[in-house]
Amino acid sequence: MSTQDDPRQQATRRTLRRMLFVTVGMFGFGFAMVPFYNVFCDITGLNGKTADGPAQTLQESRIDSDRTVTVEFIANLNQAMPWEFRPEVNKMQVQPGKAYTVRFYAHNNSGREVVAHAVPSVAPGLAAKHFHKTECFCFTEQRFGADEGRWMPVRFMVDPELSDKHNELTLSYTFFDTGARTAAAPKGLEAVHPSTQTN
Template sequence: MNEQTNKKTATRLLLVAVAMFGFGYALVPLYDLLCDVTGLNGKTQRADVSEIKNQKIILDRLVKVEFTTMVNTNLPWKFKALQNKVSVHPGELTTVKFLVRNMTDMAITGQAIPSVAPSKAANHFKKIECFCFTQQTLQPGEEKEMAVQFVVDSKLAPEIDTITLAYTFFNSNKNIKTGLIKKQPVAVAANNSK
């Protein structure tokens, strides 16, 4: 009968299926973009110094920032914040120190992943410097103090009075995975870390 028409329809529909397969993959960058814009999943981003230069310090508002640490089971390190919490004025540059120690007799590389609650505060939590921008390598038994420098944006929604910043340290040694680490461009971070 109209075999030609059928083949044409089928080819078009097959293209739709292939496009939808691609769309599944496109959801990955789309989701990341959505998270960047809205802070959807509490991921924080690196801020540029210029971004915070013109921030006005709001002296009549105090926001409590809590720090909490996790070490993933696969990483035999000790990791803690030297301060559990600080109260900061929005717009004010603050530095907080963390202590990390390698408990083994091997050199190990780890990566800290930050997360902020509530997630709608994530976009207003600006980090200028952070040990989470790069991977950290610790020699056997090495202990290291690491700093985070941040500003809570003065545009933070008024109802938020407490922010929790959590870091989870993961082991990057076992099968170093490539390709998808976008948030921590190692080379760029090394240039800026001074």
């Protein structure tokens, strides 16, 4: 009886070992794919991510005056943040190669100090690598006191290399409450109170 069970037990152990190796391999492959995916998205812009820091100084040397691109601006809040967050304008007609500035207004209605971080995204995703920002409140965390409001500028340029099939772009920001309380106050931004804000 034992001679008949031994081959079966050995076969079972081999199968279990193989399944274990496959399972471990799948987990390892999944973890390894994360950095590869991030690099791929950074190169192709497929996920709509924009650069984490400012682009080089924008030089208006190759303005495509024969073409206009519509840029739509969207402001979102995450984590049910009791804030006001909106763009100064909803849409803007821009010429590729020319630098523009748009402002976003944020107001902290939470009744407490909040440190927040804005995450940008450009759609369609393939156009993200052609959307350049030299100034943006998204580059650093922003500290807002209770009942503080602020206009925050974004200086950007659409690359003339943007494909002709992309005539409409969407720049969206989502504000997150980071839960931190120690971010440095932003420099060069106009702090305003709702009673004194102007468009």
